[in-house]
Amino acid sequence: MSEVIKLRKGLNIKLKGSAEKALDKLPVPATVALKPTDFTGLTPKLSVKVDAEVKAGEALFYDKYHPEILFTAPLGGKVVSINRGERRKILEVVISTDEKIGSAEFKKADPTGLSAEVVKEQILKSGLWPFIKKRPYGIIANPEEKPKAIYISTFDSAPLAPDYSFVLDGQMDTFQTGINALAQLTEGKVNLGVSNGSAFSSVKNVEVNAFEGPHPAGNVGIQIANTSPLNKGEVVWTINVQDVLFIGRLFETGKVDFTKTVALTGSEVKTPKYYQTTLGAPVATLVEGKLIDADYNQRIISGNVLTGSKVSAKGFLGYYDAHMSVIPEGDEYEFLGWADPGFNKFSATKAYFGKLFPKKEYTMNANIHGGERAFVLSNQYEKLVPMDIFPVFLLKAILVNDIDKMENLGIYEVIEEDFALCEYACTSKIEVQKILREGINTMIKELG
Amino acid sequence: MKFIKNFFERTEPLVQKGGKYHWLQSVHDGFFTFLYTPKTTSKTGTHIHDYIDLKRTMSIVVLSVVPALLFGMYNVGVQHFKAIGELAATGFFEIFLFGLIKVLPIVIVSYGVGLGIEFVFAQIRGHEIQEGFLVSGILIPLIMPVNTPLWMIAVATAFAVVIGKEVFGGTGMNIWNPALVARAFLFFAYPAQMSGESVWVALKDTDKVVDSFSGATPMADAAVGQLNYSVADAFFGFIPGSIGETSTLAILIGAVLLIVTGIGSWKIMISTIAGGAVMGLILNAFSGSAGLSPEVATYFSMPFWHHLILGGFMFGAIFMATDPVSASRTERGKWIYGFLIGILAIIFRVINPAFPEGMMLAILLMNTFAPLIDHYVVESHVKKRIKRAKVSA
Numbered sequence: 001m002s003e004v005i006k007l008r009k010g011l012n013i014k015l016k017g018s019a020e021k022a023l024d025k026l027p028v029p030a031t032v033a034l035k036p037t038d039f040t041g042l043t044p045k046l047s048v049k050v051d052a053e054v055k056a057g058e059a060l061f062y063d064k065y066h067p068e069i070l071f072t073a074p075l076g077g078k079v080v081s082i083n084r085g086e087r088r089k090i091l092e093v094v095i096s097t098d099e100k101i102g103s104a105e106f107k108k109a110d111p112t113g114l115s116a117e118v119v120k121e122q123i124l125k126s127g128l129w130p131f132i133k134k135r136p137y138g139i140i141a142n143p144e145e146k147p148k149a150i151y152i153s154t155f156d157s158a159p160l161a162p163d164y165s166f167v168l169d170g171q172m173d174t175f176q177t178g179i180n181a182l183a184q185l186t187e188g189k190v191n192l193g194v195s196n197g198s199a200f201s202s203v204k205n206v207e208v209n210a211f212e213g214p215h216p217a218g219n220v221g222i223q224i225a226n227t228s229p230l231n232k233g234e235v236v237w238t239i240n241v242q243d244v245l246f247i248g249r250l251f252e253t254g255k256v257d258f259t260k261t262v263a264l265t266g267s268e269v270k271t272p273k274y275y276q277t278t279l280g281a282p283v284a285t286l287v288e289g290k291l292i293d294a295d296y297n298q299r300i301i302s303g304n305v306l307t308g309s310k311v312s313a314k315g316f317l318g319y320y321d322a323h324m325s326v327i328p329e330g331d332e333y334e335f336l337g338w339a340d341p342g343f344n345k346f347s348a349t350k351a352y353f354g355k356l357f358p359k360k361e362y363t364m365n366a367n368i369h370g371g372e373r374a375f376v377l378s379n380q381y382e383k384l385v386p387m388d389i390f391p392v393f394l395l396k397a398i399l400v401n402d403i404d405k406m407e408n409l410g411i412y413e414v415i416e417e418d419f420a421l422c423e424y425a426c427t428s429k430i431e432v433q434k435i436l437r438e439g440i441n442t443m444i445k446e447l448g
Numbered sequence: 449m450k451f452i453k454n455f456f457e458r459t460e461p462l463v464q465k466g467g468k469y470h471w472l473q474s475v476h477d478g479f480f481t482f483l484y485t486p487k488t489t490s491k492t493g494t495h496i497h498d499y500i501d502l503k504r505t506m507s508i509v510v511l512s513v514v515p516a517l518l519f520g521m522y523n524v525g526v527q528h529f530k531a532i533g534e535l536a537a538t539g540f541f542e543i544f545l546f547g548l549i550k551v552l553p554i555v556i557v558s559y560g561v562g563l564g565i566e567f568v569f570a571q572i573r574g575h576e577i578q579e580g581f582l583v584s585g586i587l588i589p590l591i592m593p594v595n596t597p598l599w600m601i602a603v604a605t606a607f608a609v610v611i612g613k614e615v616f617g618g619t620g621m622n623i624w625n626p627a628l629v630a631r632a633f634l635f636f637a638y639p640a641q642m643s644g645e646s647v648w649v650a651l652k653d654t655d656k657v658v659d660s661f662s663g664a665t666p667m668a669d670a671a672v673g674q675l676n677y678s679v680a681d682a683f684f685g686f687i688p689g690s691i692g693e694t695s696t697l698a699i700l701i702g703a704v705l706l707i708v709t710g711i712g713s714w715k716i717m718i719s720t721i722a723g724g725a726v727m728g729l730i731l732n733a734f735s736g737s738a739g740l741s742p743e744v745a746t747y748f749s750m751p752f753w754h755h756l757i758l759g760g761f762m763f764g765a766i767f768m769a770t771d772p773v774s775a776s777r778t779e780r781g782k783w784i785y786g787f788l789i790g791i792l793a794i795i796f797r798v799i800n801p802a803f804p805e806g807m808m809l810a811i812l813l814m815n816t817f818a819p820l821i822d823h824y825v826v827e828s829h830v831k832k833r834i835k836r837a838k839v840s841a
Contacts, residue, residue, distance in 0.1 A: 013496070159496075231837035305495045327496065330489055333453060337485030338503035345499040350710045351508055352499060366489040370501025371481060371576045374620025377505065378777040379713070388833070392777065393826050408830040416493075423494045427505055428620070433493035 007213030072127025330365025590692025723790020728752025
């Protein structure tokens with residue numbers, strides 16, 4: 001292993017409610033759902049109708065522009081509803097599960113002995129392809145592209161994030177099989193970003209890079225930027241840790257198995273810990289009876305508090321998420337909030353006395369604590385992005401729609417999660433992630 | 449406290465569009481958000497947000513100028529009683545009270561006029577009231593001579609808010625420091641009233657000035673080759689000058705607060721001071737040159753650290769140059785920006801005696817060039833990125 005890459009920029013936000021290392025297995029949920037809205041920029045085309053029976057691993061919908069990319073049912077059952085939103089946009093495809101229907105059969109084989117084409121086809125057919133994303137842009141990978149490498153971050157540094165060493169305990173062989181399959185897909189290497197001394201350091205057939213530092217050190221984008229930064233015209237693929245397991249299981253058993261472990265965390269959770277459930281599980285199975293009783297509103301987030309999406313208690317877990325956070329909504333007025341000395345307020349700045357207690361954990365709500373302003377302060381963002389990039393100048397280039405500048409200032413290297421801390425810390429309350437995604441969308445539209 | 453919230457919530461419909469008092473919406477909203485942090489929660493992006501907001505940031509800056517303000521009030525009294533020869537016979541409280549009475553109206557006029565215009569602009573534009581003027585409103589009085597007529601303060605403040613800020617789009621959009629725009633406006637529009645020996649000390653026509661008292665600022669003295677004040681007086685601030693800028697000590701207390709909270713850029717402060725010191729040393733080196741008149745030669749040979757404690761240099765370096773909106777935005781740019789301010793301030797002040805207070809002009813000039821500095825810093829970053837792409841291709 002090469003030496004540890006030390007990142008200095010960034011910030012660890014100390015929230016209350018991190019998960020204790022205990023795992024509970026939840027029963028098979030009565031319904032599961034896939035949400036096309038989880039996939040940025042996807043135009044879904046349905047392949048099933050309401051009342052159709054589907055096996056696990058059979059397609060529910062596909063990508064209009066890449067019909068080979070299938071999105072398959074996490075569990076066997078019957079399609080009970082297809083929920084649509086404005087302009088008939090598909091929001092959810094809901095399946096009522098039935099264990100008797102079972103799973104579609106795929107080829108069981110050691111991926112190291114298979115050709116790249118066979119591996120790719122099997123992943124596409126089983127509906128595991130959407131787990132592979134590409135940089136630039138952070139969208140589902142194009143199967144026709146040749147990535148220069150595949151990057152996987154084996155640790156998550158976001159607030160309250162799950163510990164993947166714990167989650168994958170006992171499943172490292174399956175993980176290795178998944179890695180072997182992925183290794184067939186690139187002419188370059190599979191790169192594993194590990195935190196110092198983790199169990200992942202011993203994975204074979206990969207290039208291991210160790211990182212140390214505050215969040216966002218665990219973001220795969222940061223790890224790419226600090227090992228082999230992405231230039232114009234280059235493509236790399238990324239995939240989440242648990243999603244590698246899905247690929248591993250597919251080749252080991254010839255069946256899809258979307259069982260995943262989700263960390264339920266946050267100050268509103270009675271006993272934050274890990275739960276084993278499945279892809280597309282309903283939020284209710286995870287949170288029901290597990291939140292503290294409160295006379296105020298609570299916000300349930302699929303994902304972490306920086307990049308996750310707000311879900312209702314009747315909603316479903318996000319496709320890529322292995323984490324749920326529950327925090328107070330905070331939709332209340334605060335008297336003279338700006339003048340509070342702030343012993344109970346965590347801040348990236350040194351403007352509150354909370355700074356004097358570095359070990360303290362905080363309850364934070366979803367209030368934005370102020371009004372939106374123009375960019376006033378400088379160097380706030382720069383301190384939080386451990387990449388060779390000028391975030392504010394990039395965002396301004398996006399705001400004026402200057403494609404050349406966006407390209408020159410590094411839009412290929414970043415996606416929302418890499419700038420999420422900037423949005424958190426912004427004095428001017430600017431919607432950084434939204435602006436960045438608009439810029440990425442412009443790039444996709446203009447340059448393809 | 450609940451009744452205040454209830455009052456604002458109850459009156460909200462009246463000031464909404466179509467309401468009876470809709471023209472008061474910005475005022476209503478301004479006071480409401482001042483008293484109560486809004487209940488807005490995040491819709492997109494991150495779910496949690498830092499507690500810091502612009503109100504907090506600006507109030508810390510205001511807090512940091514309080515030592516300079518309080519000392520300024522005291523010094524106004526000191527200079528007055530010194531001029532009429534009664535300093536030794538007057539008590540601390542009386543001295544301070546005199547200054548308070550002199551300075552407070554200036555502060556009130558500055559805030560009143562400035563905020564009034566801000567409210568009107570916010571209403572016209574449909575903006576929230578923004579906090580930028582909280583700081584400008586206190587900085588403007590502090591850089592004025594105490595004898596500036598109140599109407600002039602009002603005109604200058606109006607000019608600063610309208611031309612210095614609102615025409616560019618409001619808080620965060622201006623290219624020059626609004627407070628300095630106010631000062632420069634008065635300096636050029638009313639030169640007779642804004643310089644000379646009578647404006648720096650608060651005196652009435654009926655006051656009898658003692659013989660030895662000149663009333664000139666140390667800067668004006670220095671320009672004619674004299675230094676009439678001790679270093680200690682200059683450092684602690686017992687000298688004539690604009691209200692808030694005389695005491696280096698009080699300013700440094702503010703600087704500590706700005707640096708500790710991270711609100712003010714220490715890079716700009718250090719580089720400005722370094723620039724001033726370097727230019728002072730350069731002048732020292734040339735003080736023996738042939739062809740300099742004796743007064744100029746004396747000014748040239750003034751030790752460099754005297755430059756730092758006299759006039760508006762420190763006040764400018766700590767509170768004006770560091771204005772995040774009009775300063776350089778890149779970290780490397782900040783070093784260049786500050787350093788050039790320091791150099792230019794000393795050049796203006798020594799080599800062009802028409803502008804004894806060079807700091808103000810130096811900062812305004814560098815405000816103008818700050819975007820250019822940033823442009824080149826960003827360009828060099830882009831060049832590096834392009835080179836990286838070629839190496840790896």
